[in-house]
Amino acid sequence: MLRIAIIGGGAAGMMCAARVLELRSDVEIFLFDRNDGLGKKVIISGGGRCNVTTGIQDVKTVLRRYPRGEKFLTSAMFAFPPKAVYDWFEDHGVPLKVQPDLRAFPVSDNGKDIVGVFEKLFIDPRMHLLLKTSVIKIEKSGEQFRIFTKEQLAPLEADVLVLTTGGQAYRQTGSTGDGYAFAQSLGHSITSLAPSLNAFFTSETWPAQVSGLSFEQATITAKTTPKQKFTGPFLFTHKGVSGPAVFALSALVAFEKYDKQNPLEVTLDLFPEESFDQLHGRLQALAEQHFNKAFVNVLGMLVPKSLADVVVTQLRISESKRANQIAKREYHQVCMWLKAVPLHVVQRGAGDEFVTAGGVTLSEVDPTTMQSHVCPHLYFAGEILDVDGFTGGFNLQASWAAGHLAGESIALTLGSTEHKV
Numbered sequence: 001m002l003r004i005a006i007i008g009g010g011a012a013g014m015m016c017a018a019r020v021l022e023l024r025s026d027v028e029i030f031l032f033d034r035n036d037g038l039g040k041k042v043i044i045s046g047g048g049r050c051n052v053t054t055g056i057q058d059v060k061t062v063l064r065r066y067p068r069g070e071k072f073l074t075s076a077m078f079a080f081p082p083k084a085v086y087d088w089f090e091d092h093g094v095p096l097k098v099q100p101d102l103r104a105f106p107v108s109d110n111g112k113d114i115v116g117v118f119e120k121l122f123i124d125p126r127m128h129l130l131l132k133t134s135v136i137k138i139e140k141s142g143e144q145f146r147i148f149t150k151e152q153l154a155p156l157e158a159d160v161l162v163l164t165t166g167g168q169a170y171r172q173t174g175s176t177g178d179g180y181a182f183a184q185s186l187g188h189s190i191t192s193l194a195p196s197l198n199a200f201f202t203s204e205t206w207p208a209q210v211s212g213l214s215f216e217q218a219t220i221t222a223k224t225t226p227k228q229k230f231t232g233p234f235l236f237t238h239k240g241v242s243g244p245a246v247f248a249l250s251a252l253v254a255f256e257k258y259d260k261q262n263p264l265e266v267t268l269d270l271f272p273e274e275s276f277d278q279l280h281g282r283l284q285a286l287a288e289q290h291f292n293k294a295f296v297n298v299l300g301m302l303v304p305k306s307l308a309d310v311v312v313t314q315l316r317i318s319e320s321k322r323a324n325q326i327a328k329r330e331y332h333q334v335c336m337w338l339k340a341v342p343l344h345v346v347q348r349g350a351g352d353e354f355v356t357a358g359g360v361t362l363s364e365v366d367p368t369t370m371q372s373h374v375c376p377h378l379y380f381a382g383e384i385l386d387v388d389g390f391t392g393g394f395n396l397q398a399s400w401a402a403g404h405l406a407g408e409s410i411a412l413t414l415g416s417t418e419h420k421v
């Protein structure tokens with residue numbers, strides 16, 4: 001009987017256990033989680049709707065959505081791509097749907113249904129769920145792993161250890177980063193860690209005036225070296241900017257240092273599909289047509305009025321100026337502003353980030369099996385690894401894929417050991 005200990009009953013740990021159960025009968029799986037239920041983060045993901053994977057089917061395109069881990073994930077992703085994940089959940093009784101923005105959700109819009117699949121699968125004599133159980137230390141003695149818990153259960157001995165403890169974002173879900181210390185104690189190194197997929201707070205306070213205003217497409221560019229930019233849905237907030245484009249940029253600049261003294265300069269192109277000249281032409285045509293109207297109202301035909309108010313204030317154009325009183329230079333300034341709104345990011349929306357960038361060093365893990373190169377029979381999957389993706393289902397997809405591959409490798413390649421119970 002092969003004894004497998006999985007630490008962390010999130011997306012990666014659950015999928016790893018499920019895959020082992022699918023493939024092998026002579027196993028005992030001990031799945032530890034400090035929470036009183038499985039998949040706490042999966043349940044709250046996607047605002048409770050669980051953006052379970054992406055509708056993008058081309059695996060190479062999917063892989064490009066990972067600022068860290070693109071190459072490492074190749075085997076796992078080809079073996080269990082988004083389409084296979086989609087089919088897997090449907091085959092297990094949860095119909096899914098793909099939205100026009102290519103995010104996949106359960107038809108029920110309820111993340112609990114996703115976790116429910118595993119809850120059913122785990123009613124299995126080979127499965128031992130150790131919930132409300134916090135692992136505090138792991139030792140390797142000889143071939144065996146010994147797992148110690150805060151609840152002072154007798155240390156569990158296992159032939160195989162899978163660390164799926166997640167990152168350290170949204171710690172209230174139980175993912176507090178403990179796994180990094182366990183990995184280190186077993187000989188692994190951990191890269192620098194940083195929050196990712198977060199909103200930005202800006203030194204400018206005017207975004208509060210347009211808070212809630214969203215754009216289907218905006219390009220946000222960070223003046224880093226090299227420059228980083230992303231185009232996608234975008235939102236102004238009380239304290240700055242947010243939305244998928246901002247989250248993606250935050251991932252691309254996850255390891256940049258910035259604060260009030262040293263802000264990160266970013267610009268926003270609110271008309272990414274139009275050239276400066278086209279926008280300029282459009283604004284001038286509107287102004288000629290409505291020459292007698294206040295310019296701010298004419299501008300309000302191009303952008304929401306609340307933003308037009310901000311633009312004229314920022315550029316010190318009098319609210320009472322009529323369209324025919326606007327100088328050429330001012331048209332130019334307005335269009336320049338809309339194509340490159342200047343903002344200074346002073347803080348990440350800390351504590352609100354969705355994932356942790358960084359983790360177990362990828363060169364120490366075999367990407368074709370998820371087994372450690374450093375410590376035999378130790379496996380990793382999920383956010384504990386130095387892998388993170390953009391929003392849109394990519395982080396869960398990475399966890400499903402790596403968990404599946406780890407489970408498959410364990411089930412198909414490891415021998416069994418007799419154990420006294």
Ligand SMILES: Cc1cc2nc3c(=O)[nH]c(=O)nc-3n(C[C@H](O)[C@H](O)[C@H](O)COP(=O)(O)OP(=O)(O)OC[C@H]3O[C@@H](n4cnc5c(N)ncnc54)[C@H](O)[C@@H]3O)c2cc1C
Nearest residue numbers: 008010011012034045046051135166174382383393395396
């Ligand atoms: C608010 C929010 C929304 C998100 N929405 C989406 C989304 O819609 N789509 C998407 O793709 N991604 C989303 N993500 C990211 C995604 O949820 C994570 O990347 C993914 O869940 C990571 O899976 P994991 O299995 O690696 O870790 P986790 O799901 O974090 O699971 C780790 C588990 O390990 C347990 N654990 C940790 N340490 C110990 C210990 N010492 N002892 C016992 N148990 C322990 C924890 O309790 C936890 O249950 C979201 C993240 C957040 C925070």
